[in-house]
Amino acid sequence: MFLSRIPLDISNRNTLKALSSPSKFHGALENCFTGERKRNLWRLDNLNGKLYFLVLTETAPDFSSFCQQFSQDEIWETKFYDNFLQKIENNSKWRFRITANPTVSICSNIKEKRGKVYPHITTEYQKKWLIEKSKNFGFCLVSDAFDVVQNKWYRFYKSNNHYISLLAVTYEGFLTVNDAELFRNNLIHGIGKGKAYGMGLMTIM
DSSP states (O other), rough: OOOEEEEEOOTTTHHHHHOOOHHHHHHHHHTTOSSSSSOOOEEEEEEEEEEEEEHHHHHHHOHHHHHHHOSSOOEEEEEEHHHTTTTOOOEEEEEEEEEEEEEEESSSTTTSSEEEEEESSHHHHHHHHHHHHHTTOOOTTTTTGGGEEEEEEEEOOOTTTTTEEEEEEEEEEEESSSSSHHHHHHHHHHHHOOOGGSSSSSSEE
């Protein structure tokens, strides 16, 4: 696995459009790879006043075409991720960051097999959602050890004219690993819905 970071040019018209319609980032990312299409986890990160595109891929990437659209220069940083993943052990503690799409499914009657999906819009239930997810993803959280640091709504039309409305919630804090193998697997495959739109990628340090 490879973890890459691309600086984004927020004065670029393409970047501004993609920031309100993240499917544009997703399409440009997929076009960087040949062969069978695989969903790569990604998210947007602010660091020291700059905006970055963070992405996890199975193979070493060539982001030249992506940078031509959204960055000032064809420059990106890539690190081999597998060695880092192997350092994760049971009972180890890490600082984490993740942007996710916390939702709940509600059935209006008993005949429904799948209920309608609604976003959690309060901090209390957004945090409860991640705590519940952690039980099946190899880590544990204490409520006062992490927080919600950003909420952002995305409302846009995909190329097939399908309307998308989702809430991106960014969490930061500290976690404890209780199943290292399971946790590593979920760092690679992501947590929750909305992965095509920049959600589900957790990073730790």
